[in-house]
Amino acid sequence: xxxxxxxxxxxxxxxxxxxxAAIQRNIEPVGPHFLAHARRKRHARTFSEDERI
Amino acid sequence: xxxxxxxxxxxxxxxxxxxxxxxxxxxxxRISPEGKAEVIANEEGDRxxxxxxxxxxxxxxxxxxxxxxxxxxxxxxxAYFRDYLGKDFKSIDATPCHQSAHPQQQDSTVAFTIRDTxxxxxxxxxxxxxxxxxxxxxxxxxxxxxxxxxxxxxxxVPTNFTDAQREALVAASxxxxxxxxxxxxxxxxxxxAYDARPEATVTDKLVVVADFGGTRSDVAxxxxxxxxxxxxxxxxxxxxxxxxxxxxxxxHFAKEFMKKHKTDPREDARGLAKxxxxxxxxxxxxxxxANAQLSIESLVDGIDYGSTxxxxxFELLSNKVFAQFTGLIEQVVKKAELDVLDIxxxxxxGGASHTPKIAQxxxxxxxxxxxxxxxxxxxxxxxxxxxxxxxxxxxxSLVQEFDAEDIEQSIHPMVTVTPHLSKAIGVExxxxxxxxxxxxxxADTALPARRIAQYTTPKEGGDVLVRVCEGARxxxxxxxxxxxxxxxxxxxxxxxFDSDDEEEExxxxxxxxxxxxxxxxxxxxxxxxGSKVEVMVHVNPDLGLQIAVREVGGSTAVRGAxxxxx
Numbered sequence: 380x381x382x383x384x385x386x387x388x389x390x391x392x393x394x395x396x397x398x399x400a401a402i403q404r405n406i407e408p409v410g411p412h413f414l415a416h417a418r419r420k421r422h423a424r425t426f427s428e429d430e431r432i
Numbered sequence: 433x434x435x436x437x438x439x440x441x442x443x444x445x446x447x448x449x450x451x452x453x454x455x456x457x458x459x460x461x462r463i464s465p466e467g468k469a470e471v472i473a474n475e476e477g478d479r480x481x482x483x484x485x486x487x488x489x490x491x492x493x494x495x496x497x498x499x500x501x502x503x504x505x506x507x508x509x510x511a512y513f514r515d516y517l518g519k520d521f522k523s524i525d526a527t528p529c530h531q532s533a534h535p536q537q538q539d540s541t542v543a544f545t546i547r548d549t550x551x552x553x554x555x556x557x558x559x560x561x562x563x564x565x566x567x568x569x570x571x572x573x574x575x576x577x578x579x580x581x582x583x584x585x586x587x588x589v590p591t592n593f594t595d596a597q598r599e600a601l602v603a604a605s606x607x608x609x610x611x612x613x614x615x616x617x618x619x620x621x622x623x624x625a626y627d628a629r630p631e632a633t634v635t636d637k638l639v640v641v642a643d644f645g646g647t648r649s650d651v652a653x654x655x656x657x658x659x660x661x662x663x664x665x666x667x668x669x670x671x672x673x674x675x676x677x678x679x680x681x682x683x684h685f686a687k688e689f690m691k692k693h694k695t696d697p698r699e700d701a702r703g704l705a706k707x708x709x710x711x712x713x714x715x716x717x718x719x720x721x722a723n724a725q726l727s728i729e730s731l732v733d734g735i736d737y738g739s740t741x742x743x744x745x746f747e748l749l750s751n752k753v754f755a756q757f758t759g760l761i762e763q764v765v766k767k768a769e770l771d772v773l774d775i776x777x778x779x780x781x782g783g784a785s786h787t788p789k790i791a792q793x794x795x796x797x798x799x800x801x802x803x804x805x806x807x808x809x810x811x812x813x814x815x816x817x818x819x820x821x822x823x824x825x826x827x828x829s830l831v832q833e834f835d836a837e838d839i840e841q842s843i844h845p846m847v848t849v850t851p852h853l854s855k856a857i858g859v860e861x862x863x864x865x866x867x868x869x870x871x872x873x874x875a876d877t878a879l880p881a882r883r884i885a886q887y888t889t890p891k892e893g894g895d896v897l898v899r900v901c902e903g904a905r906x907x908x909x910x911x912x913x914x915x916x917x918x919x920x921x922x923x924x925x926x927x928x929f930d931s932d933d934e935e936e937e938x939x940x941x942x943x944x945x946x947x948x949x950x951x952x953x954x955x956x957x958x959x960x961x962g963s964k965v966e967v968m969v970h971v972n973p974d975l976g977l978q979i980a981v982r983e984v985g986g987s988t989a990v991r992g993a994x995x996x997x998x
Binding site: 392393394395397400401402403404405406407408409410411413414416418420421 | 660661662823831850853952975979
């Protein structure tokens, strides 16, 4: 999509709205991706911190 | 001797396998040194080991040998006991056990009265003890095959297994010398059996797992997002399974027998047991070949009986039962508030899933884009009977090295209860006054999550606006022109499960995406003609977002963040 003329924003980024509320669900504790997720969550790490270790 | 050594140090090396423990049959599996899951055959050569124990003169028989005892020694044979574990006597359904040892009340638990020693007086054995003996035999078979003491396992259980049932199973396994590393849900194990294959790639998809067992059937809808699984809905039927199909065969042959001999073999306990055993074999043969025979020596009144049946006949007689199977699938999709068009994959699991017609009928419900993974519809399908055990073996190999405490912490609700996106997030496109939406993060994605995708830009290049939005999918129904292609063959009978069939046959239904709410706008300036832009969206658990957009090959990116609201 082309940029409409007259569109401006600070640093070319404009926040328009937030996301709708999330649903709390239970993920199944299986598989390598879950175990990675559990590790991050237990140690309060982010994706990039996790990759560095 | 071995026990003393194991007891001395709690830190003995673990050797874990995957076990699928069913009412009808159980399987054991391990990950081979080449990294592939394989199901282990027991000493009789069975990979699907009947969950049956039988006693003659104090001797214990297990699996297929015990199953044969259902004819001559039914009162000392225990079968179909998995669902009684950890249950109150009043809440169980004893129907499957009519032809074997009957369950009874003992205190708060279920027990069986069997002669399991050489003495004449019978003993009352609890269902926990029966389970322990069963698992001990499974453990022994795996140990014999692998030449190394198996002392741990991941066991599969139905999705609606209560905490009491889980605890009872863990305790019964422990008594058999098997440490339960983790109990995992059967449908999730089935999905994993497919996803853990080396050639599989991690994708976002919605999967229906149809687990058609011997005496019960369970269907689940699972959202697979970035390799993580979330169960969206489940449905259970405790009277539907392979046994329902066996009954069709039994009735068919019994009627044929009655025409000739004027006696009903179903009214004789031993005759019925013989018909059940042989009928099951005939039904299984019909899944593989177009013709199968049944022959029973001295079925009733000393009369030998032999006959054949072909698959077409069987399918005709089973129409009603087949409709129940497909009805269960439709029911669960509806329960998840989804449409059949949303489903990317249908995995058939469990013994009854070998029946070719069930998969074919199910394929008719779904659009052609849906992958139906059953032996009769896909050459890459894995044996449905082995899925749960393979998935469990895979999980066992993953958690084998962990400390028990580590596993417990990881499967704690603090970790597993996670916010999931309620709406899809994607990018909106405008071209020729028409807006379209392409989802990047699907609904029901567990957070935090990150996705990256590339989009083409207008041909002439220049400045580009990227609009990140929330979107919703709608089912668009268009009345086709008179000569539209038909979606379904017109072979449905008067089943009350597909009540909305009539409209479906006339309309062409498709998924369309609609933008619901804009989230952010980003501008990429001076994009070269014909190049692409890469959009990265990262969503935090608090619903905060980081968005970055850059021209593919370009070095600078436009980024921005939105603070979370929740």
